[in-house]
Amino acid sequence: MTFTSTGSYVATEDLTVAVNAAVALERPLLVKGEPGTGKTELARQVAASLGMPLIEWHVKSTTKAQQGLYEYDAVSRLRDSQLGDARVNDVKNYIRKGKLWQAFEAPERVVLLIDEVDKADIEFPNDLLQELDRMEFHVYETGETIRARHRPVVIITSNNEKELPDAFLRRCFFHYIRFPDVETMKRIVAVHFPDIREALLTTALTQFY
Amino acid sequence: MPGLKKKPSTSEVLDWLKLILAEDLSPEDLRREGKAVLPRLHGALLKTEQDVHLFERLAFMARSGR
Ligand SMILES: Nc1ncnc2c1ncn2[C@@H]1O[C@H](COP(=O)(O)OP(=O)(O)O)[C@@H](O)[C@H]1O
Ligand SMILES: [Mg+2]
Numbered sequence: 001m002t003f004t005s006t007g008s009y010v011a012t013e014d015l016t017v018a019v020n021a022a023v024a025l026e027r028p029l030l031v032k033g034e035p036g037t038g039k040t041e042l043a044r045q046v047a048a049s050l051g052m053p054l055i056e057w058h059v060k061s062t063t064k065a066q067q068g069l070y071e072y073d074a075v076s077r078l079r080d081s082q083l084g085d086a087r088v089n090d091v092k093n094y095i096r097k098g099k100l101w102q103a104f105e106a107p108e109r110v111v112l113l114i115d116e117v118d119k120a121d122i123e124f125p126n127d128l129l130q131e132l133d134r135m136e137f138h139v140y141e142t143g144e145t146i147r148a149r150h151r152p153v154v155i156i157t158s159n160n161e162k163e164l165p166d167a168f169l170r171r172c173f174f175h176y177i178r179f180p181d182v183e184t185m186k187r188i189v190a191v192h193f194p195d196i197r198e199a200l201l202t203t204a205l206t207q208f209y
Numbered sequence: 210m211p212g213l214k215k216k217p218s219t220s221e222v223l224d225w226l227k228l229i230l231a232e233d234l235s236p237e238d239l240r241r242e243g244k245a246v247l248p249r250l251h252g253a254l255l256k257t258e259q260d261v262h263l264f265e266r267l268a269f270m271a272r273s274g275r
Contacts, residue, residue, distance in 0.1 A: 018252045021228050025253070107257060160258075169256035170218055176258040 001050050003089075003125035009038070009045040010180075010187045011025050025173060028132060028154035030115075030164075034178035038040040039157040041055045043113035046155060053106065055152075056113045057099035069137050069146075077086030087183055100131060101146055109150035118158040125168040133171060182209050212263060217254045225253035 003019040005011045011019070019042075022029035033041045047054035057068055080088040087093045097105075102111040117125055131137045134149035156172065158164065158196040180188060183207055188203055217225075238249075247264050248250045248254065255261050 017250065021250050021252060025224055025227060100211055166215055168219060169215060174256040176253040177262055
């Protein structure tokens with residue numbers, strides 16, 4: 001199964017090569033490019049074209065790597081214990097699964113999108129290295145180890161707001177989506193506006209190419 | 210290769226060779242492309258767009274210098 005352009009997404013030759021190489025190597029695909037170059041959409045298209053479900057993790061400036069694994073809600077547990085709630089006896093009731101956990105426990109191979117990794121602080125990518133490499137992590141509160149049942153296809157995007165650490169880069173297959181050339185842009189426009197007249201399109205594009 | 214922002218490590222060279230082997234490319238395939246374009250499957254080796262651009266400029270110079 002390989003990734004190609006779809007009816008709604010134009011993938012250049014070098015982009016399809018990169019996607020398929022990352023899948024073959026079982027390495028995360030790191031996709032960089034200006035906002036609007038189709039990075040997030042790429043993950044959706046890869047999932048659709050490989051026939052895998054997509055799990056999306058959108059990173060914010062406050063996102064911590066641990067949240068992708070799980071979060072332990074100690075506050076709720078304390079409250080429940082004060083209320084005499086029986087749920088308190090099982091710590092599992094207070095563990096909230098993160099996106100990596102969801103991807104790891106999925107019954108089939110999934111695409112995991114870690115979107116805009118550069119939004120978080122610089123520790124974030126390094127903090128995920130182990131988990132993405134070994135595809136497992138430990139849950140201290142319950143003593144379980146969560147292992148990927150099927151190694152997910154990992155797609156990581158960056159708008160290039162921050163540099164990523166070398167140790168992280170070393171483990172990824174890298175692709176930079178540049179601003180499309182005129183021919184690629186025409187194909188992309190055709191996907192979105194199939195009825196546009198060639199003359200109008202050409203004139204419109206020459207305004208800024 | 211001087212001037213790279215991030216030099217390829219051993220593991221990255223191994224990744225790259227793994228892909229080349231999987232594609233069953235011959236030495237001729239690699240040589241034919243030679244210095245004319247970016248190395249095939251360069252995303253295994255070059256991890257910043259600056260390094261990709263540097264390679265492209267060198268390839269361009271090699272082409273026009275022939
Ligand atoms: N190669 C492409 N083919 C078709 N549509 C594209 C392509 N690249 C970008 N687009 C369109 O541009 C919009 C922005 O894409 P998005 O994936 O959100 O960009 P990014 O995540 O890089 O900021 C989407 O609506 C998408 O449909
Ligand atoms: Mg996006």
